Amino acid sequence: xxxxxxxxxxxxxxxxxxxxxxxxxxxxxxxxxxxxxxxxxxxxxxxxxxxxxxxxxxxxxxxxxxxxxxxxxxxxxxxxxxxxxxxxxxxxxxxxxxxxxxxxxxxxxxxxxxxxxxxxxxxxxxxxxxxxxxxxxxxxxxxxxxxxxxxxxxxxxxxxxxxxxxxxxxxxxxxxxxxxxxxxxxxxxxxxxxxxxxxxxxxxxxxxxxxxxxxxxxxxxxxxxxxxxxxxxxxxxxxxxxxxxxxxxxxxxxxxxxxxxxxxxxxxxxxxxxxxxxxxxxxxxxxxxxxxxxxxxxxxxxxxxxxxxxxxxxxxxxxxxxxxxxxxxxxxxxxxxxxxxxxxxxxxxxxxxxxxxxxxxxxxxxxxxxxxxxxxxxxxxxxxxxxxxxxxxxxxxxxxxxxxxxxxxxxxxxxxxxxxx
Numbered sequence: 001x002x003x004x005x006x007x008x009x010x011x012x013x014x015x016x017x018x019x020x021x022x023x024x025x026x027x028x029x030x031x032x033x034x035x036x037x038x039x040x041x042x043x044x045x046x047x048x049x050x051x052x053x054x055x056x057x058x059x060x061x062x063x064x065x066x067x068x069x070x071x072x073x074x075x076x077x078x079x080x081x082x083x084x085x086x087x088x089x090x091x092x093x094x095x096x097x098x099x100x101x102x103x104x105x106x107x108x109x110x111x112x113x114x115x116x117x118x119x120x121x122x123x124x125x126x127x128x129x130x131x132x133x134x135x136x137x138x139x140x141x142x143x144x145x146x147x148x149x150x151x152x153x154x155x156x157x158x159x160x161x162x163x164x165x166x167x168x169x170x171x172x173x174x175x176x177x178x179x180x181x182x183x184x185x186x187x188x189x190x191x192x193x194x195x196x197x198x199x200x201x202x203x204x205x206x207x208x209x210x211x212x213x214x215x216x217x218x219x220x221x222x223x224x225x226x227x228x229x230x231x232x233x234x235x236x237x238x239x240x241x242x243x244x245x246x247x248x249x250x251x252x253x254x255x256x257x258x259x260x261x262x263x264x265x266x267x268x269x270x271x272x273x274x275x276x277x278x279x280x281x282x283x284x285x286x287x288x289x290x291x292x293x294x295x296x297x298x299x300x301x302x303x304x305x306x307x308x309x310x311x312x313x314x315x316x317x318x319x320x321x322x323x324x325x326x327x328x329x330x331x332x333x334x335x336x337x338x339x340x341x342x343x344x345x346x347x348x349x350x351x352x353x354x355x356x357x358x359x360x361x362x363x364x365x366x367x368x369x370x371x372x373x374x375x376x377x378x379x380x381x382x383x384x385x386x387x388x389x390x391x392x393x394x395x396x397x398x399x400x401x402x403x404x405x406x407x408x409x410x411x412x413x414x415x416x417x418x419x420x421x
Contacts, residue, residue, distance in 0.1 A: 006163060007156040014152025019145035026137040033133060037126055045108050045121045071120040088118045162191040170198055223265050230258045256297060285323045288316035288350055294330045295348060298338060307338055308345035317353060319419050325395050332388040333357045333415050340413065355417040364407040372405055
């Protein structure tokens with residue numbers, strides 16, 4: 001029922017209610033008519049019995065009733081003109097319903113003056129009329145259900161009109177766009193209450209949006225100063241001729257990290273503000289270059305660790321995406337592989353319009369595999385914050401990419417990033 005429109009549901013409920021009421025009335029009418037018919041037949045039978053005994057008292061030769069509807073027999077007495085049906089011979093005093101010679105009869109047996117009499121009323125025609133009457137009642141139920149459905153469908157338009165209007169208003173609302181508050185009708189019915197509930201909810205959403213905008217604007221502004229300080233300090237260090245080669249490499253990594261931090265801040269603000277509706281198409285980003293830079297960055301961070309990175313860039317893939325977003329995705333995939341690789345190596349391959357990052361580490365348990373993209377989810381042996389893969393999933397959904405994780409506990413993990421064709 002919930003998959004159908006509200007108008008259809010109202011019509012079906014009308015039809016069901018009409019059919020139910022009609023069925024109850026039909027059952028009641030039929031039982032009343034049946035009981036009335038039984039009473040009338042027994043009253044007729046009793047009247048005929050009294051009439052016969054009255055005639056018998058005046059004339060011992062009075063004839064028993066013998067018509068198509070009524071009949072009478074003296075049980076245990078042979079009548080050469082009318083043979084007593086065998087089915088009547090063993091009946092005791094009282095009322096009976098039975099079939100004699102293919103016809104349905106009501107039978108009343110009475111004892112009088114040492115004799116036992118059986119009086120019969122042929123109810124075959126009455127039962128036939130009852131069947132026709134029941135068929136007419138059932139046809140009425142079907143007609144009533146159809147008329148109820150039609151009436152319900154016609155009335156539903158007026159019943160659901162306020163709901164339809166409210167749905168159209170809600171669909172046209174934008175969290176940041178202007179809207180007029182719902183007006184209260186004199187009756188102040190449930191629809192008015194629902195409208196005001198939506199208005200209150202929209203007000204809260206707008207407040208949240210404004211707070212988020214203020215937060216992102218403040219973060220964007222406040223992070224510029226520490227990043228500028230870091231870059232200034234790096235420039236001063238790079239101008240120091242007394243630095244050794246290893247120290248210059250470390251300073252270089254700090255400089256690259258400061259640039260990455262600025263790009264990452266821009267990417268995260270881009271996601272937080274949901275600016276995926278922008279009209280400017282980003283320039284083509286080289287995924288091979290992003291992978292190469294990410295591997296180089298992680299190699300610098302892995303000095304002294306036994307993990308190796310096997311890099312294979314068979315082809316380059318150009319995608320219309322901001323480089324900062326692509327860097328976030330690639331960095332997270334490589335970082336996760338390094339965290340779980342143990343003392344082995346990881347493989348990073350770019351081929352067939354997809355990026356594959358594989359490790360031979362401890363893998364992911366089957367029960368956890370379906371939850372790895374859920375925000376703040378961490379596996380039993382994870383030391384992360386549970387944010388990286390959820391952020392990767394958001395970026396992939398934003399750009400129509402597909403991220404797949406294939407893993408078995410104890411057999412390593414392979415992450416496949418499939419770019420939109």
